[in-house]
Amino acid sequence: MTTGTFFLFLLALVEVTASSKNDAANREKREAVLIRSKRSWVLSTIDLEENKPGPYPFELTQMFNDKKSDNSVKFRLKGDGVTREPLGLFSIDENTGIVSVLKPIDREVNPIFHVDFDVLDRQTGKEMDKTLSFDVAIKDVNDNKPKFTPETFRVPVPENNPEGLLPATLSAHDNDDPKSPNSQFTMRVVSQEPALPKISLKDMPGTTKIKQLTLSGCFDYDKAKTYKLLVEAKDQGTPAMSSTATIFLDIKDTNTHAPEFNSTQYNIEVMEMESNKEILRIGVTDKDTPNTPASRAVFSILKGNEDGNYKIETDPKTNEGVLTLIKGKDFEKTDRIELEIAVENEEKLFQCVNGKALPGSTPKPNSVKVAVKVNDVNDPPEFKKTTEVIYRNENGPPGDVLFVPEVKDEDSNSKNIRYELVQDPAKWVSVDPKTGKITTVQTLDRESPFVKNGTYTVIVQAIDDGKPPATGTCTVVVFLGDVNDNAPYLTSKSLVMCGNKVDRVNVIPADLDGPPFSKPFTFSLGGEDLRKLWKLEPTTGASTSLISLKSLPYGNYSVPLKMQDQQALQSEEILKVVVCECIGGTVCRERGPFSVSLGPAAIGLMCAGLLPLALLLLCFFCNCKDKTFQHIPLNLYDEGNQTLVKYNDEGGGSLFKPETGTSNFGQMKSIKVASAPPAYLGSTTDGFMRTDNGTLRGSAGYTSGSLSYGRSVIGMQRNQSIGRWGRESYRSGASQMSRSYSLARTERKLADQIEKKVSGFPEGLNDYPEYPTYLYEYEGNESKSESLDKLTVSNHSDNLDFIQDLGPKFSTLGRICQQEMERRNVPK
DSSP: OOHHHHHHHHHHHHHHHHTTTSOHHHHHHHHHHHHHHTTTEEEOOOOEETTOOOSSSEEEEEEEETTOOTTSEEEEEEEBTTTBSSOSSEEEOTTTOEEEEOSOOOTTTOOEEEEEEEEEETTTOOBOSOOEEEEEEEEOOSOOOOEESSSEEEEEEETTOOSEEEEEEEEEEOOSOTTSGGGOEEEEEEEEESOOSEEEEEEOTTOSSEEEEEEESOOOTTTOSEEEEEEEEEEOSSSOOEEEEEEEEEEEOOSOSOOEESOSEEEEEEETTOOSEEEEEEOEEOOSOTTSTTTOEEEEEEESOTTOOEEEEEOTTTOOEEEEESSOOOTTTOSEEEEEEEEEESSOOOOEETTEEOTTOOOOOEEEEEEEEEEOOOOOOEESOSEEEEEEETTOOTTOEEEOOOEEOSSSOGGGOEEEEEEOTTOOEEEOTTTOOEEESSOOOTTSTTOBTTEEEEEEEEEOSOSSOOEEEEEEEEEEEOOSOOOOEESOSEEEEETTTOSEEEEOEEOSSOTTSSOSEEEEESOTGGGGTEEEEOSEESOEEEEESSOOOSEEEEEEEEEEOTTOOEEEEEEEEEEEOEEETTEEOOOOSSOOBOOHHHHHHHHHHHHHHHHHHHHHHSOOSSOOOOOOOOOTTOSSSOSSOOOOOOOOOOOOOOSSOOSSGGGOOOOEEEOOOSOOOEEOTTSEEEOTTSOEEEOTTOOSSOEEETTEEEEOOOOTTOSSOOHHHHHHHHHHHHHHOOOOOOSSOHHHHHHHHHTTSOGGGGGSOOOOOOOOOOOOOOOOSOOGGGOBOOOTTSOOGGGGGSOHHHHHHHHHHHHHHHHHOOOO
């Protein structure tokens, strides 16, 4: 083998050893370069120690290449520490190929470097051979000591911690090469204060760099509340390096002292049969920390409370035991009781004997004796039973003996016991004060509000003659049997039927009696005529429906109903039904005081009420044959009983000359009654109205110059020389007219007479001035009744056959009114 081949083989071996941690890609590249360059490059062994002392720079190695001939080539270095971070660590002499290290290198920062070597033509700078790549590994030295994390810490430890592991661990780390002794270390406890109990270190499973503290013995909170430990970690490098950590163990107090009673014996007295009363407070002493589970006391009664007459609890503020008497003892049975009371803590007691814990031991708690003396008191009378149940039927006669008690009293003579009623809400019974016999004084009614669930309760008490008197009570429960003494009744007697929606209402009855004296009920209508308008469906059951058989006019209806219970006990009720138009649910539409809906029957009744007035008016307006009016006094201004309403004087009239007339109004010989003129065009000041042809007619409603009834007019002739009618001449003329006036006009209508008279007025009358209507004295408020035209009738489909049965007088009046309206036919 040649010398060049040997060096290439050596170079390849060093490279494989140094690059064991590089990735596969770099290794393939490096091997390719070495293979291609194994006959060209020669590289000395590189061995670099971290943090090597100077001086710097120092020669690391020298590169050789067989392409080198005199000064025709030069060397170039690139890669980690040269052209890549970290920079400035390596350099190469381009002429000699000597590689130098420029400054110390820390392995813990840069454990390995990858560098490249090139050989270039000095003249042209062209690469003469393939690049040689090589890894430079930094050799570790022991320059790091183990470090604890953290270096100082505190750990709480309970006082009753058993021997063995403590809740405290330590861990340390060394940054040196983990495969060298420089990073291997051990830990030990250097010091401990106080020295006992002994604390040591134990390896955690699976590692030597984490330790846990262990305890031998037991802590005593009263002796030491804090322990201080100094632990050292030391590596195995040369020279060895070490560090320390400080640990503080804070001991937490636990129950290591049993509570002790403040007294060794307690003596108390109670009254016989006394109950629910605190009788004793028991104090204890505990050396553990107050208000912790280690010191809070828990009391119990070990003996003497077999009957459960007593209980004991802990006062959370004072930590005392509070003994309470729940139910007193009977002096006649026992007069002395001895209780044994024990005390312990909420937390289990921990015992340590001679520095060694006693795990699992349960020491007996401390106890004390309490002697209870029972003092005799007056015992109350005792009923044989505190509750007596009696059965009776309701409605029984007074004087029934319900109950005679049996009472005993150990302290008193039973003959000296008196009895009183404590509860008798309906006052139905009495009690004999000597015997306690309870007797009814009134009839017992099962349906009374004082009876609950069919029972009536009476409470009686027995009072002895002791000092003070004692009382015993007994509750007497009377179960009342039901009898059929209540008929069915309607739960609601007023119902609304929405005529615009439905034709029925639901009828719901009730019965105060219970089964079998109540439902199902039987229903029927009270009258035969009602069956033409109504029916009930169903006729048997818990309830029924009242159904209208035809469309009824809106209004109020009274429907008699008959109801029977299951035992045929019957009742009759009047059901008020309002038939109306509903606007929502069963709410009737609201109407004004005169805005009502009238059916034909109501209209017929209204017409019947107007008959007398219509007959009176017809006496004046109709053309009666051979009839004369009775004298009507026209004393218009006297304040007595007047027929006509007094009006103010009208204004002065215009002067005109009729063709025929009298000298004055007082000489007027006749007056005729005529129907109202067909039209009214204007009003004069003398009470006449001007017609369309210029003639004057009496104006309806005027009394000064005309006598009016409704729209009929009594017209009067006027003198051409009189421009105004004086008040006095009016009186005298009216008086003379009333004496000489005759109504015996049998063949001719009054309207024709008026027309004949006024047709003779001269044509010049049309030239006379016209005057506006004169406003007369206020006659009174107009009627508040609305016009009959506004009355609404919603039941247009009602049967109107009943009009035919109103009688001959109503038919005659109808024909008279119809003829008069056809004759008058005056437009509004």
